[in-house]
Amino acid sequence: MTDTNVSFVRHEQIPPSPPPPSQSGAIKWARENLFSNWINSVLTVLALYFIIRLVMGATPWFINGVWDADSIRECRDILTAAGKETGACFAVLVDRWDHLLFGFKYPQDAYWRPTLAFILLIAAAMPALFYMYVPRKFLLGTAAYPFLAYWLIWGGSLWVPIVVAAAIIATGLVFRLVESLNVSTRTLLAGAVGILAAIGLAYLLFLGAQELRFIAGSIGSEGLRIIPFLLFWAASIFTYVFFIPMGIFVGYAIYDDAERGGLVTVVTALLAIYVMLVYLLGPVSSGLNAVIPLELQAVPSRDMGGYMLSLILGTVCVSLSIPLGILLALGRQSNMPLIKGVCVVFIEFIRGVPLITLLFVANVMLAYFMPPQSNFDLILRVIIMITMFSSAYIAEVIRGGLAALPKGQYEAADSLGLNYTQATRLIILPQALKISIPGIVNVAVGLFKDTTLVSVISMFDIVGMIRGPIQQSTDWISIYWEVYLFAALVFFIVCYGISQYSQWLERQLATDHR
């Protein structure tokens, strides 16, 4: 038998021997990722050289930075006294910290207000941004935030935002109430509201017709402008002919629709909020303020500045332009030629001109289109123009989302018997908006960056502060690296944060299992 000849039998497995050093660890990684062929090797060496040069150049500048000095000369003296060749004067950031953040006119003892508003902004944004983790009732806080922030930043009586919020809630209650009325009461209400609406509309149209005649008259007096002259006369005759029939038609339509009740609820709610805001807001809030004074020092808009101004413009304009953009996108997809035409012209016009020209409009031209003696402040005019600007871009993004929906979704909604509003609200928009989120975020980030353009029309945002009061002061004359790097840093933090959030949200919303 051969069995006995076996001298050695291994009973356990040999441990695997380690791979050769060139095939493992850092060396393998470097060979694969940095030196896989000669082009890659050259690129790696070039990149390393570039990085080393950059680090060698920038590090002493950062390390030698002077944080405590009153002027650029003192800062340079400190550097030469220490025998250092290069060094940053970060002292400008310390010295002008408040100016960079709040502008140079905002009252100093009120700096806590915008700071608190900013902290609350983060807190208020959380329920909306991370709605899947935060209970829904916290959204009430988000809804209350704009009123609180307005009070904190602009000051004045707390009762004004409270009364406005109360008016909005009351309008919602009126809407519910009218909706729940029985048919006979509602018919009665619809009759009354119909008569009111008829008279109001007829009056407005009458004013419009007179206005048109006035324009035609002033064009005609300059002579030789026959086409606009005739055009305005035609429009004014058209309005004169229709002002009473239009009023009666709308009034009767409200009455006639009482059984279904859609029109009468909306019109009653609109009337209610109009009456409350125009006639009740002033007396009620000042009365309440007289009883219980809750007042902060009022700060006019022209005193806003620094990074705070960019944040105000960015958040206000983005949040206003999303609903407007949705409406424009729906209008552009509509099959009514007139509405579609208006939306297309508006969107293409806004997208075709640079934001700077729109800011010029806000600065010097918009006042011509407002009623004489009306006094819109610059920040409000700028908000109007930037909102128009970004809503056109958002409309295009959402239109892309609407177009990307399969036609079956529209048809399925129709076949369920949903009307246009229901189908849009329940089927179309949720899906289209989900597709458009990355685009909307891109527009929002772009818009936030574009708020720096207001420095061109002599508003003092962070760039305006640097170019004006800081670089032209005797203390910090023509300092640039430190301040511009700081401005770049604060914008980078916010913009990068937003784009990272949008990528995270996209992954959260990815319900298609690919």
Add this chain to the structure above:
Amino acid sequence: MTTLADQPISASGSSFKLSMLLNDTRYRSLTFQFIALVAIIAFMAFVGGNLVRNLAEAGLNISYAFLGEPAGYDINQRPIEYDSTSSHGRAAVVGLLNTLIVAFLACITATVFGVIAGVLRLSNNWIVSKIMSIYVEIFRNVPVLIWILIIFSVMINALPGPRDFRGEDATASMSFFDTFAFTNRGVFAPAPEFTNSFGSTAELPVTTTGMDWLLVIAALLLSWFVARAVANWATRTQEATGNRPTTWYITLAIWVVPVVAVLLFLGLTWNVPELKGFNFRGGMQLRGSLIALWFALSIYTGAFIAENVRAGILAISKGQTEAAGALGLRPNRIMSLVVLPQALRVIIPPLISQYLNITKNSSLAIAVGYMDVTGTLGGITLLQTGRAIETILLLMLFYLTVSLLISFFMNIFNNRMKLKER
């Protein structure tokens, strides 16, 4: 006997209610549009009436006569002849050309930066792709205005003044074999000049060398047509025989010979800048404002284009590359024949909108004092004449025209590139 089809018509005819204008889908859209029309007319009446009243109050009228009046200000970069006695209209045209110049230059360099960064970001070299992602993220997330101002400040403060080039112990020297001078007043570069120039004619007082450049462009156009004919001939030969004739040296000759001949005929010489007194004379001066704007726009938009390029290349499925490899194509052939033609289809539409963005962002020139159309028409002319409405409307009209033209031509190009689906 009434059929089902007749019923609704007779029913609607007999009992037409006014509310049907709102509730019946047959009439509702008409009603809404009528209401919208009335609302638009009312809005126009409101705005127009205010405008007329405000203008009357300010004692103004709408008139474009100011375009013919002498402007009275200087423009430091003049592509066509202009001096302070020229009209406001001519100042606007000079500004317009300056806008187009910086936009054109920035479009080219931004594309170059963007393509390089986008391709390198996909490179399997770890360090290079990381550097490119850092570049893209940093430049995309910081406002372009800040980049323009940073580059402009660096050019003004960090570069040597012309006086530093003087004397025995000069602290600065000219670069590239003493032809370029980088100073805080801008970059001085050699300028081409023609000894046998046609000069400017009285009928066409555009620039002194305008005719000569037209001749050069004509030669280039000719080369383009001939080169295309050669390429077509090569394709036909390949289709007939299966072998593609080697044409690169013919094409090279077609591109080089006519241009060189024209330039020799015109007598091209280079006017190299020289230090005379306290400044450089001769050559051409690229002002700091132009360079800052050009460079900032290209590097900022380049970051966006890099993302578009990367997305375009990633959009091509791996199967395409593998299939091409299985057909036996070499890697560079796979890139040029399979991946790029498909990736371009994805890349070009966003690229067009980036070009539009460059054109619109070039209006930021006003922040560094580059005299583009926003600086002349929307800046000094507006301030001098006080005609806010007219100048801003003209300004918008100009940008709108440029935007619509660019998107029109690019859409034609895009349609030709589009996948022909059956």
